[in-house]
Amino acid sequence: MLPLAYVLAGLAALVHVYIFRLESLAWTDVRTRAVFGTTAETAETTRPLAYNQGFYNLFLALVTVIGIVGSATESEDVGAALMYAGCGSMVAAALVLATSDRSKLRPALIQGVAPALAVITLLLAGTGE
Template sequence: MMILSTILVALVALEHVYILTLEMFMWTTPRAQKAFGTTKEFAQDTKSLAANQGLYNGFLAAGLVWGLFHPNDTFGFQLQLFFLICVGVAAVYGGMTAKKSILLVQGLPAFLAIIALLLANL
């Protein structure tokens, strides 16, 4: 179960690095506009807001990676759990206020990783 939880946490971290990239560097591209359901005009008008949002996604990814590689297993577990819960809360909020698909795309991997992490640390 430890290997599965490590893989799932790493996937959540990678997903947030990808989101960081879309929001900070690709926000006005057709790829990001399609991913977030925005128009060219909206993307141009909100470019700085999206970059700020992307930075926060980067912090989530950094926290998860920190937890994965922390030399103290107990503290590493706590870091992973904390940042996964942050992702889960953000996914629920985003699903309720922005796009319901956020619950599936961001929330499901985070909640699966939480379950695997908890089971691996029983």
């Protein structure tokens, strides 16, 4: 069960690294604007906000990856705590996105399903008890 949690948490981290890339490095690119449904003018205006938000996604991914490595190599309990913190925060952010605007349900599912499954799998594996 624990290896499955690592895979799901790793997938969640990869999604959040990709979101970081979109928000912090490519916010005004045509393809990124198409993903987020924004105009060139709006993207330019919101660029500092997106840059900051992208780093939040990167930090969640880093906490999760450190948790995976820690759990798999040295300290299962500390690693599990970090995976719970990273993935739990990802799930919470997805819920905020979904409840803030019903049209954002699809992006909320993209960013929230893998970490939610990772948390459930960690619980079923009995880690962090």
